[in-house]
Amino acid sequence: MSKPRFATKGAITTPSTASTVQIYSTLRRALLDYVSSDNQTLSQFIGDRIYVRAQPEPAQFPYLTLLMDRTSLPAFNGYRETALLEVQCIGKPESQLPLVETAMDIVDQCLTAYSDPSSGLMVGRSRTRQTIPQMTDPADSSVVGVIGTYEFFLWPRVLTVRAN
Amino acid sequence: MTVKVTDLSPQFLKQYRDASRMALDAAAALYEGNVKKRFFKGYYTSQAFRSTAQIVQHVMRDEPTFGGNGWYTKVGVPDGIMAKPKSKKSQRKFFRKLARSTAMPATVGKIALAWELGHHNIFTRKWERVAIFKPIAFESAKAMIDTYNRVLNRYMERGRPVR
Numbered sequence: 307m308s309k310p311r312f313a314t315k316g317a318i319t320t321p322s323t324a325s326t327v328q329i330y331s332t333l334r335r336a337l338l339d340y341v342s343s344d345n346q347t348l349s350q351f352i353g354d355r356i357y358v359r360a361q362p363e364p365a366q367f368p369y370l371t372l373l374m375d376r377t378s379l380p381a382f383n384g385y386r387e388t389a390l391l392e393v394q395c396i397g398k399p400e401s402q403l404p405l406v407e408t409a410m411d412i413v414d415q416c417l418t419a420y421s422d423p424s425s426g427l428m429v430g431r432s433r434t435r436q437t438i439p440q441m442t443d444p445a446d447s448s449v450v451g452v453i454g455t456y457e458f459f460l461w462p463r464v465l466t467v468r469a470n
Numbered sequence: 471m472t473v474k475v476t477d478l479s480p481q482f483l484k485q486y487r488d489a490s491r492m493a494l495d496a497a498a499a500l501y502e503g504n505v506k507k508r509f510f511k512g513y514y515t516s517q518a519f520r521s522t523a524q525i526v527q528h529v530m531r532d533e534p535t536f537g538g539n540g541w542y543t544k545v546g547v548p549d550g551i552m553a554k555p556k557s558k559k560s561q562r563k564f565f566r567k568l569a570r571s572t573a574m575p576a577t578v579g580k581i582a583l584a585w586e587l588g589h590h591n592i593f594t595r596k597w598e599r600v601a602i603f604k605p606i607a608f609e610s611a612k613a614m615i616d617t618y619n620r621v622l623n624r625y626m627e628r629g630r631p632v633r
Contacts (some may be wrong), residue, residue: 314513344616360587360588360597360599361597363596363597368612374506375604375608377608377611394587394588396590421527438583439486439580439583441580441583441589442576442580442581442584443592444581444584444589444591444592444593444598445584445589445590445591445592446589446590446591446592449589449590451587453587
């Protein structure tokens with residue numbers, strides 16, 4: 307039995323919406339490649355520490371996590387998806403808060419009005435952003451974070467292109 | 471002879487405003503019920519974090535409020551409810567300690583937020599996350615829209631609360 311596409315070497319080509327893994331990779335690549343108007347890149351703040359769902363242990367701060375929820379409505383025959391991309395930027399100790407806020411500014415710039423028609427179609431629309439308040443027990447109160455939720459519309463190849 | 475032609479839009483608009491308030495409250499009640507049901511299925515299976523058992527007791531919904539974009543309401547745990555031990559003796563000890571402490575007290579809302587968004591847990595020394603409110607919102611979305619439409623339609627047809 308052949309391995310699944312995402313597990314083989316060189317299987318992930320970005321930008322692409324051909325699979326959920328590739329959608330994540332496309333967004334990760336877009337974030338890392340983005341250069342802000344001040345000539346800043348995300349890698350200056352977080353290196354390449356962008357993970358899906360959660361960071362590997364032990365955590366190295368600051369880092370960014372991506373988590374996507376996708377739904378589709380019958381009005382679009384299920385092909386157009388609305389995706390809510392949750393981005394969390396987490397830092398420790400508290401002195402990293404300015405770093406985290408600035409990193410999220412770059413994420414905001416990159417994902418607001420994001421548009422990628424090269425494979426399927428993926429467009430960013432609205433967003434909400436909140437600084438996470440200081441946590442108490444059982445959470446580590448010296449951890450700081452900003453959470454942003456970005457609304458995307460997708461016509462992903464994984465749904466719209468069929469073999470027959 | 472004259473025929474009076476009347477615009478009943480003020481009556482319609484008032485009825486529609488009342489109907490949409492009822493419909494919103496019904497949809498929020500459905501979500502609130504689903505969240506509570508999920509908590510009763512078990513929150514943290516390890517039972518290591520007993521303070522999380524207090525969250526379900528405080529899940530509630532606000533009265534609908536009319537804002538610039540129509541009615542809105544909130545479902546969740548209100549701010550400022552302190553997580554406290556169960557027994558009277560432990561509670562006395564807890565409040566004495568709290569009065570002396572300068573640290574920020576743990577509130578039920580903050581505990582729920584930490585588990586919902588994820589947090590670095592000082593006891594397990596790991597990243598912990600059990601999201602409940604968001605997944606239930608996604609799961610309940612269609613049923614909430616159906617409930618909203620059903621209540622709105624029935625109220626508009628009858629002009630009084632649905633029994």
